[in-house]
Amino acid sequence: MSREGSERLEGRYAPGLLPRQDLMLLGNVRDFVEREIIPVRKELEAGTRGGFREYEEMLAAMVPLGLYGCSLPEEYGGGGMTSALTLAALAEELGRGDASLGMAVLSGCLALRPAVRADNREVLEAFSSLFCGGDPFTGALALYEEEGCGDLEDSEAYWRLLATRARGEEGGWVLDGRKDRVTNAGRAGVFCVACREEGAGGEEAIALVYTGCPAPGLRLAGERQMAGLRGARYGDIELKGLKADGGFRAAGPGRDAELLRECLALARLLACALAVGTAQGALEEALDFTRERPAAGKPIRQHGVCAALLADAASVVQAARDCYAAAAARFDRGGEEAGGESRGMLSRASLAYVFCCRAAVDVTNRCMELMGSYGYVSDYHIEKYWRDAKALQLSAGGAQAARLDAARGLYPLESFCRNELYEEMQRRRG
Amino acid sequence: MGPEHFEILDNRYMWELVKPGDRLFISMIRDFVDREVMPLRRELEESTRGDFSLVREVQLKLVRMGFQKAFLPPEHGGWNLTSALSYCLVLDEFGRGEPACAAALGGGAWAMRPAIIAGNRRVLDDFAHRFCGDDLYVACFAMTEPSGGCNIENVDLHGRGIHTRARREGQEWVIDGSKVWPTNSGISDIYCVVCNTDPSRGDEGIALIYVPVPIEGFSFGRFEDKAGFRASREGDFYFDGVRVPLEYRAAGPGEDAELLHDNLIFARLFSAAWAVGIAQGAFDQALDFAWQKMVTGRPLCQHSQAACLLADMAIDIQVGRDSYVNAAYMFDHPETYGSRISRQMLSRSTLSKVFCCDMAVRVTNLAMELMGGAGADASRHVEKLWRDNKIIQLWEGGVQLGKLDVARGYYPFDQFHPNALYEEMRGGG
Numbered sequence: 114m115s116r117e118g119s120e121r122l123e124g125r126y127a128p129g130l131l132p133r134q135d136l137m138l139l140g141n142v143r144d145f146v147e148r149e150i151i152p153v154r155k156e157l158e159a160g161t162r163g164g165f166r167e168y169e170e171m172l173a174a175m176v177p178l179g180l181y182g183c184s185l186p187e188e189y190g191g192g193g194m195t196s197a198l199t200l201a202a203l204a205e206e207l208g209r210g211d212a213s214l215g216m217a218v219l220s221g222c223l224a225l226r227p228a229v230r231a232d233n234r235e236v237l238e239a240f241s242s243l244f245c246g247g248d249p250f251t252g253a254l255a256l257y258e259e260e261g262c263g264d265l266e267d268s269e270a271y272w273r274l275l276a277t278r279a280r281g282e283e284g285g286w287v288l289d290g291r292k293d294r295v296t297n298a299g300r301a302g303v304f305c306v307a308c309r310e311e312g313a314g315g316e317e318a319i320a321l322v323y324t325g326c327p328a329p330g331l332r333l334a335g336e337r338q339m340a341g342l343r344g345a346r347y348g349d350i351e352l353k354g355l356k357a358d359g360g361f362r363a364a365g366p367g368r369d370a371e372l373l374r375e376c377l378a379l380a381r382l383l384a385c386a387l388a389v390g391t392a393q394g395a396l397e398e399a400l401d402f403t404r405e406r407p408a409a410g411k412p413i414r415q416h417g418v419c420a421a422l423l424a425d426a427a428s429v430v431q432a433a434r435d436c437y438a439a440a441a442a443r444f445d446r447g448g449e450e451a452g453g454e455s456r457g458m459l460s461r462a463s464l465a466y467v468f469c470c471r472a473a474v475d476v477t478n479r480c481m482e483l484m485g486s487y488g489y490v491s492d493y494h495i496e497k498y499w500r501d502a503k504a505l506q507l508s509a510g511g512a513q514a515a516r517l518d519a520a521r522g523l524y525p526l527e528s529f530c531r532n533e534l535y536e537e538m539q540r541r542r543g
Numbered sequence: 544m545g546p547e548h549f550e551i552l553d554n555r556y557m558w559e560l561v562k563p564g565d566r567l568f569i570s571m572i573r574d575f576v577d578r579e580v581m582p583l584r585r586e587l588e589e590s591t592r593g594d595f596s597l598v599r600e601v602q603l604k605l606v607r608m609g610f611q612k613a614f615l616p617p618e619h620g621g622w623n624l625t626s627a628l629s630y631c632l633v634l635d636e637f638g639r640g641e642p643a644c645a646a647a648l649g650g651g652a653w654a655m656r657p658a659i660i661a662g663n664r665r666v667l668d669d670f671a672h673r674f675c676g677d678d679l680y681v682a683c684f685a686m687t688e689p690s691g692g693c694n695i696e697n698v699d700l701h702g703r704g705i706h707t708r709a710r711r712e713g714q715e716w717v718i719d720g721s722k723v724w725p726t727n728s729g730i731s732d733i734y735c736v737v738c739n740t741d742p743s744r745g746d747e748g749i750a751l752i753y754v755p756v757p758i759e760g761f762s763f764g765r766f767e768d769k770a771g772f773r774a775s776r777e778g779d780f781y782f783d784g785v786r787v788p789l790e791y792r793a794a795g796p797g798e799d800a801e802l803l804h805d806n807l808i809f810a811r812l813f814s815a816a817w818a819v820g821i822a823q824g825a826f827d828q829a830l831d832f833a834w835q836k837m838v839t840g841r842p843l844c845q846h847s848q849a850a851c852l853l854a855d856m857a858i859d860i861q862v863g864r865d866s867y868v869n870a871a872y873m874f875d876h877p878e879t880y881g882s883r884i885s886r887q888m889l890s891r892s893t894l895s896k897v898f899c900c901d902m903a904v905r906v907t908n909l910a911m912e913l914m915g916g917a918g919a920d921a922s923r924h925v926e927k928l929w930r931d932n933k934i935i936q937l938w939e940g941g942v943q944l945g946k947l948d949v950a951r952g953y954y955p956f957d958q959f960h961p962n963a964l965y966e967e968m969r970g971g972g
Contacts, residue, residue: 162592257916260837270839294916340911340919340926407690409697409958418943478904481933485941486687486724486777489770489934496770503911503929504919511915513848528839 117400126202127438135199138192139206141178146210149174154211155491161343165299168344172217172249172300182245184222186229189241195229197379197453198441201386205434208390209397212501213344215387216508217251220296220345223380224252224305227321227363227372235360236323240303253301254376255292255350257510270528272309272318272370277352279308279320284359286322288352291334296508298348299336301326305363306352307373317366321373322357330355341497341504375453380509381466382444385437388473388505392430395498399423399480402493413483422483426476433472440465460522463515470506477502555861556632556868564622565629571608572636579604580640584924587641591773598774601644602679612675614652616659619671624652625659627809628871631816635864638820639827642931646775647681650727653810654682654735657751657793657802665790666753670733683731684806687724689779695737696807696940698889698951699958701745702800707782709738709750714789716752718760718782724938728778729763732756735793736782737803746800751793760785771930804884807939811892812874814935815867815899819860821932822899822906826856828925829910832917843913852913856906863899870895890952897945900936907932 122139131139150157150171160167184200185191194200200222207215221244228236243250258276277290288308295304303325310320324331336348363369400423403414413419440461444453477499481488488495506512520526558566579601580587590597605611614630615621624630630652637645651674658666673680686695694704707720718738722728734754741748754761764779793802830853833844843849870892873880881887907929911918919926936942950956 274839294920338921340921340930342919408694409700418946422943474908478933482937482941482943484937486934486937489772489937491768491770499933500770500930503908503926507911507914507916507919511912511918513852513912514915517848 117397117404125434126205127198127435127442130198130438130442131202132196132199135194135196135202138179138183138194138199139202142180142203142206145175145178146206150210150214154494154497157211157213158343158491158497165344165346168213168217168346169249169300171214172251175214175218176247176249180218181221181250182241184229185225185241185244186237189237190245191241196441197382197444198438200379201382201437201441204383204386205390205393208387208501209394210390211344212387212391212505213342215383215390216296216342216345217300219383219387220253220301221251221303223376223383224254224301224303226376226379227305227369228323230372230375231364231368233360233363235358236363239325239358239361240323243302250302251297251300252303252305253295253297254380255295255304255306256377257293257295258291259293272314272316275307275309275319277306277308278311279306279322279357279362280311281359286320286357286359286362288322288324288330288355288357291349291351293349294337294347295350296345296347298333298350299346304331304350305376310366313366316370319370319373320366321363321369323361323363324355324357328355339504341500341502342508345504371454374456374459377509378444378453378459378462381459381462381515382437382441384505384509385433385440385462385465385469388470388502389430389433389437391498391502391505392426392433392473392476395477395480395495395502396423396426396430398493398495398498399426399483402484402487419483422479426479429472429476433469437465437469457522460519463518464522466509466515467512467519470502470512473502474506556864560868560872561629561632562626565624565626565632568613568622568624569629569632569636572610572633575605575608576636576640580637580644584641584927585921587644588773588927595774598644599679601641602647603677605645605648606679607677611648611651611680614655614659615671615674616667619667620675621671625656626871627812627874628868630809631813631867631871634813634817635820635823638817638822639824641774642817642821642928643772643774646726646772647679647730649813650684650731651680651682653806653813654684654727654731654733656806656809657735657799658753660802660805661794661798663790663793665788666793670753670755673732680733681727681731683725683727683734684737685722685725685728685734685780686737687722689721689723696944697958698804698948702739702749703742703745705737705739705742705749707736707738709736709740709752709792711740711789712786715786716750716789716792718752718754718785718787721779721781723779724767724777726775726777728776728780729766730776734780740796744796747796749800749803750796751799751802752787753791753793754782754785754787758785758787769934771927771932772934801884804889808874808883808889808892810939811889811896811945812867812871814939815863815892815895816871818896818899818903818932818935819863819867821928821935822856822860822863822903825903825907825910825925825928825932826853826860828923828928829853829856829913832914832923836914849913852909856909859902859906863895863902866898867895886951890949893945893948894952896939897942897949900932900942903932904936 157167183192183194187193204215280287306322308320310318330353332351334349334351339347363372406413481495487493613622613624617623688706709716709718736752736754738750738752739748740750760783762781766778793799833849836843877883910925917923
């Protein structure tokens with residue numbers, strides 16, 4: 114039985130665009146979320162203060178759903194599900210239950226995405242069987258660093274600022290550097306590391322290099338305590354003389370930068386969908402709470418002001434869902450202008466990301482306000498949705514950096530736009 | 544070298560509005576927050592997941608500074624720090640650091656306020672000296688009930704929302720009922736309980752009765768597990784035939800209702816100030832971060848996008864502070880601005896609360912966004928301020944009820960405005 118405010122799957126995600134078998138998978142995921150995840154949300158998070166046992170057990174219980182390898186090619190035993198729209202809908206369903214679980218699963222899909230797109234057989238052969246096996250296995254995209262690197266789309270600035278280096282040596286790569294706040298850092302079996310190839314310049318210097326974990330030279334340099342998404346096991350990783358196989362670079366000079374751009378666009382689309390899932394979950398909780406609880410003689414939601422708030426929340430959630438679904442459909446359709454690797458697509462995905470995360474932050478806040486102090490205690494889950502929504506807004510480069518990427522779709526925004534007045538002022542000072 | 548915002552820091556509000564003695568006290572608190580609280584912020588919250596020993600340690604230092612007794616009249620050992628404005632400015636200072644650790648001591652001033660205003664000698668003689676010792680003596684203003692907090696605060700209900708009953712038996716009050724959510728639940732030594740002596744008497748039935756614990760018939764349920772504001776404790780507790788002397792009622796029929804309204808307006812004011820302090824703390828952290836963080840070759844704060852975000856935050860905070868400072872000053876001067884419990888004052892103070900709480904939600908959110916991923920990282924403190932702040936917006940009826948109270952200042956808003964169509968529709972069935 115579905116809850117109030119939770120409509121049937123067929124009508125929810127871009128009706129008509131999702132293939133039947135994808136809808137079946139989504140149906141299974143929704144059932145699992147209702148039956149297995151929602152009842153234990155509070156316990157899952159309570160466990161993050163000591164060892165993450167509850168989360169890891171839940172991830173093991175999710176193996177039969179076939180999510181870990183769902184985006185890998187069928188010839189490697191995967192589900193062959195490469196549609197961004199399906200992955201995003203999957204993210205929303207998981208986000209409605211627990212966004213951390215969505216992050217845990219989908220970060221693996223994201224990490225392998227460049228290898229799948231480049232059809233890198235060495236990487237796929239090395240890791241596919243693990244993703245598609247009987248144990249939970251996931252990966253991580255190691256992108257961000259302490260010094261900047263929020264400005265990924267400005268590839269000129271990006272490759273200069275990338276401090277993690279890859280040195281070609283005897284048919285292999287040697288990696289040195291440190292990555293900050295990597296999702297799944299505490300549990301990933303494979304990392305896709307964004308590095309700068311020594312001796313190269315420009316976009317061609319950007320290299321995506323894979324490494325299994327554990328590996329000599331790869332160290333978890335501490336898990337981060339975050340406001341939300343606590344089960345996503347954010348952490349820092351340190352790479353010291355880490356040796357990676359020569360074939361473990363995703364594609365090659367130039368192509369890696371395109372794949373990274375695609376990956377970032379997809380990451381933002383999935384973060385959108387997770388955020389909409391948290392907003393949807395919060396809306397359902399608020400509908401439930403206000404059904405019978407009285408204020409001034411009648412149920413809270415029978416007051417006009419509260420009905421208006423619920424309506425606002427519902428309309429924002431639906432608009433946000435339509436927004437990311439349309440962007441994801443465009444991503445899937447591909448082509449020169451629209452494809453995942455194009456700059457236009459990153460702008461479109463960033464636009465959706467900024468809007469959906471703001472919507473989720475706003476909706477979770479409003480739903481909490483409808484519940485008064487009850488919204489603030491762990492028994493009612495709203496406060497968890499609220500923290501997760503905020504953490505999602507700060508993931509994937511953060512909504513402020515994403516705004517710049519959205520602007521780049523409108524005109525060529527340059528971080529180092531020529532400024533003669535600036536140069537003159539520097540000369541005078543100098 | 545850090546950001547040069549010191550002149551503004553020293554001139555956050557008009558000093559002329561604050562009495563010289565109170566100014567001294569406020570600067571003492573500011574120094575205390577900087578010295579004793581700031582370095583321990585994260586540890587203080589960690590301590591709330593264990594035995595609260597570190598929270599208690601900081602609170603004991605405040606007791607020794609005189610914070611616990613400051614609100615009492617001089618003849619009872621206090622410093623007569625009863626001005627709402629000064630109390631607000633103190634909580635503004637705490638907001639920057641660890642907002643919730645001030646709740647245990649600040650609760651005393653709030654819960655004992657009705658007895659002080661009413662000049663209830665028996666209550667003050669029996670309990671005032673307990674606040675003047677070197678140990679914690681905690682008080683709780685017990686208002687909200689399981690059936691809903693907004694029903695108690697709703698002035699249209701004239702006490703009908705209050706289900707905790709007090710009945711007179713000889714020279715005693717006998718209290719039955721339950722409360723949820725009051726700040727300092729379960730850790731208090733004395734409770735000021737909002738009761739009803741007779742629901743048919745409207746406001747005349749409202750009674751504020753002091754109950755020292757432990758006492759027969761009083762029991763405590765469990766502490767709430769909250770998203771933030773964890774150094775303050777909330778929970779549910781029960782009165783089952785609890786007996787106290789008749790004199791423990793703050794004043795009497797009618798007067799107690801006024802004292803309740805007075806205290807509610809007072810709380811709206813200090814809630815606004817607390818939220819402003821939290822927003823200030825988040826702004827300070829964000830400014831430091833933006834000063835140090837390099838983005839494409841220059842500090843983040845030198846990018847126009849970041850500068851405008853910082854300016855938006857500063858504008859919001861300053862307007863919020865000006866708003867509560869003015870309202871609190873008006874509250875403190877009824878000879879000029881009229882009764883403290885007028886609809887206008889309720890509206891004016893609630894206006895500041897609604898604005899400041901919404902503002903602090905915006906500012907803490909922006910501060911996190913400015914910091915990107917670091918904003919969600921506990922080691923940067925902003926995420927904690929963001930969590931702590933939200934409860935202030937939710938408590939005391941929340942923003943939605945607050946807006947209704949704001950409207951009351953402009954016209955007689957009436958939730959039970961007569962509705963003949965309603966009568967006809969329901970009556971016919």
